[in-house]
Amino acid sequence: MHLTPRRRRRLVTALTAALTAVMLSAVAGCGSTEPRDPLADAKAGHLTIGVKYDQPGLGLREPDKQMTGFDIEVAEYIAQYLGVPADHITWKEAPSPQRETLIKNGEVDFIVATYSISESRLRAVDFAGPYYIAGQSLLVRADETDITGPESLEKGKKLCSVAGSTSAQNVKEMYPGVQLQQFDSYSSCVEALSRGKVDALTTDDIILAGYAAQYPGEFKLAGEPFTTEKYGVGLAKGQDAARDAINDAIEDMIVTGAWRAALEQTMGRSGFPLPDPPQVNRY
Incomplete structure (x- = not known):
């Protein structure tokens, strides 16, 4: 069968489109995921x-x-x-x-x-x-004296936690008057606390103790734990x-x-x- 140049171009275009559709379908199939065993x-x-x-x-x-x-x-x-x-x-x-x-x-x-x-x-x-x-607690700068627990944060203090964490959700539910700022990581909160951008960081006491030990003399835990995690x-x-x-x-x-x-x-x-x-x- 003889194909004119125009018909040849149309055939190539159609075949290319069909091949692209097949490839995209294959990629989509590879992208499907299942939980691991x-x-x-x-x-x-x-x-x-x-x-x-x-x-x-x-x-x-x-x-x-x-x-x-x-x-x-x-x-x-x-x-x-x-x-x-x-x-x-x-x-x-x-x-x-x-x-x-x-x-x-x-x-x-x-x-x-x-x-x-x-x-x-x-x-x-x-x-x-x-x-x-x-237990959820608070980390503050070492020279902080006003913050003694979560209730004291409701006096205009800025509190940092991590989006999607239980700690952030607890603050929203238990202390809605607190100015809560949610970052993507606790290390970002620690940096913000060090620079004075926030007044306290909240998450679990053992996590906060780890940060306090990493930066001796710069931070301290404040108050008693107020949840069980x-x-x-x-x-x-x-x-x-x-x-x-x-x-x-x-x-x-x-x-x-x-x-x-x-x-x-x-x-x-x-x-x-x-x-x-x-x-x-x-x-």
């Missing part, structure tokens, strides 16, 4: 674990890219219990607003990132634990066997004394009073 990944010899990168004493990515902190110790113990050595873990940063998304999209097997168990979060993800119980290991809904195995790992870490040793190693020098281990509730 932690036990299957552990059996294959590798885990991807979501952690914080900016919380000294809990989850911190050091300048040499090594991960340190109590959450890291807990995550490594769980991985080892599931048969995965520490050097077969891929660490992924899990900012507070993104944790549920990371789990649902299959970007992590589970998350160990000062992740407070709450009723609203239990509707989105499952939790093992708790592996630690904290149960840290859990977040994972996808329906992974019941994995959740049970992680609960077993946490209980084993507590019974063997490894929990206490890890907490003393990571937070002992901060001067923060270290609590007893929690009871694993098996949510």
Whole structure:
């Protein structure tokens, strides 16, 4: 069949459009994600674990890219219990607003990132634990005398917390008169506090103690804790066997004394009073 130049151009255009549609469809299909199966990944010899990168004493990515902190110790113990050595873990940063998304999209097997168990979060993800119980408190500059608790913030003080965190939500519900500023990370709040842009930072006491220890003489905790925060290991809904195995790992870490040793190693020098281990509730 003889094709004129015009018909040849039309055919090429049609074929190109069809090929482009096929390629776009394929890309869209590759973009679909499913939650991970932690036990299957552990059996294959590798885990991807979501952690914080900016919380000294809990989850911190050091300048040499090594991960340190109590959450890291807990995550490594769980991985080892599931048969995965520490050097077969891929660490992924899990900012507070993104944790549920990371789990649902299959970007992590589970998350160990000062992740407070709450009723609203239990509707989105499952939790093992708790592996630690904290309390929300305040961090202020060392020379601050006016701020003695959350009530004193309602006198025109500026408070910083992180968007998507339980801490920010608690302030909105319990102290609506406070001028709350929500940043994308606690390290950004610490910088704002240091520069006098805000008057206080709120999150859990153990996190604040880590920052106070990182910058000795610059900050202090103010007042008493005003909530109870149960840290859990977040994972996808329906992974019941994995959740049970992680609960077993946490209980084993507590019974063997490894929990206490890890907490003393990571937070002992901060001067923060270290609590007893929690009871694993098996949510």
